[in-house]
Amino acid sequence: MSDTAFDVQTRIGQPWKKPPFVRRSWLRWTLILGFIVYLIAAYLTVEVNWSRVYEGLERGKKFILAFTSPDFTSRSGDIWEGMVESIVMTVAASVVGIAISIPIALGAARNVAPLPIYLICRGIIAVSRALQEIIVAILLVAIFGFGPLAGFLTLSFATIGFLSKLLAEDIESMDRVQAEAIKASGARWTQWINYGVQPQVMPRLIGLSIYRLDINFRESAILGLVGAGGIGATLNTAFDRYEYDTAAAILLIIIGIVMALEYLSGVVRARVQ
């Protein structure tokens, strides 16, 4: 009954193995051995100054011990101010970033947008993703001066690259037939998006938005180090003054807030499925 010439007798009694990913065995082994050799060589080039490590251990210990006695009080005013600034920055940047991301995501989904718009939107995403937050922040601090405005703009910009890309991918993998059915009713483009596409990608959009809020808050702590405002600035000052107990207090608060956001995102995502 077989359609092609295949002598099954030659295969009976022989063990069967899954065909390897790289078929030529010499090439396969060259790749594997080459990678192992490179890895060993790479590790050997990393220099470790063991006496410096020994000295540093003492400082590290002091830093970690500070977590046992975090000082929330002596700089409470600064901490509070920095925290409020960070939260304002995070929320404002997330809202603006998400609002801009949605149209860009639509434009960057090949099954929704025509080719020229697709290329433009993919270009915007590529630029946003290529420029790391810190680099953007340094540039924006240079333009707008120290303070939360630079941080807000940096985070908005970074949100666009992240959210548009992932949302566009979700739009591209949506069920085409559901959207087609809406189109067949004579809906206009905006209605088609609203009825055929939006319901399919909404859970993902909400999940990603909360995740990005979480990332933006953590980033806001880093951005302070380059002068873009927020709790990071307070943290930086604490480190500069070797006030490890205050720094520990700030880090504990950041950890607490990130965990709370994590929990919140879990709850929300479970509800919107």
Next chain:
Amino acid sequence: MLRLEKLVKTYKTGDQALQAVDLEIPEGQVLALIGPSGAGKSTLIRCINRLVEPTSGKVHLGNVELTGLSTGGLRRERRRMGMIFQEYALVERLTVMENVLSGRLGYVGFWRSFLRRFPQSDVDEAFRLLDRVGLAHMADKRADELSGGQRQRVGICRALIQNPALLLVDEPTASLDPKTSRQIMRLICELCKERGLAAIINIHDVALAQMFVQRVVGLQLGAIKFDGPPEGLTPEVLTSIYGEEDWEATIEDVDEDEEIEVAL
């Protein structure tokens, strides 16, 4: 009512899905389109409402020629063509009511539809249709909570609320069990009769097609091989459409089915 003239569809891959198909359907006629997988049945009905763009040829709906229409014109004409899908194609995260009302999108403006404030007459009609198919109590359920047969009935309501002149039906029973398949086919045909709608029903279940329609068109490799009443589907005809096979069982099956039909 609907007239296809030398309709050709060649896909980018070079596959010729339709080869100069000519077909005319009078007002109120229900037609079954049969043929093997890949014969171009889906392509044919999608070329009519231009979900797939035909390569050449003409489609006349009433006295409007569809292939030359602009986007706006096409949207207006799509309102007159209700479509029912294989696998239902309901928007799963919307409620049953939203799915039915989405059939009115061609008639209401964006903001009305965005805010879900449809005209009262549309809402009333949606409830009437849902009641007609026995699902009025499910209006606020989400579409993915429904069973296959229920979903297809919602799909039928969505097509009918457009107030169409023509129904394009793509494998309505492909994912349903035999009993539900018959109920759905019967429902579609009854509704067509009640409203005087013409319909093209793609279906690969020959026996089911013979049971319900007045006219059968057989498609093979994008060309019409048979066009006639269901009784005309002899073993020779089926062989010309599907290839060599023992067709007696299929045809006998039909006779039995018809007896059951009468008994019901």
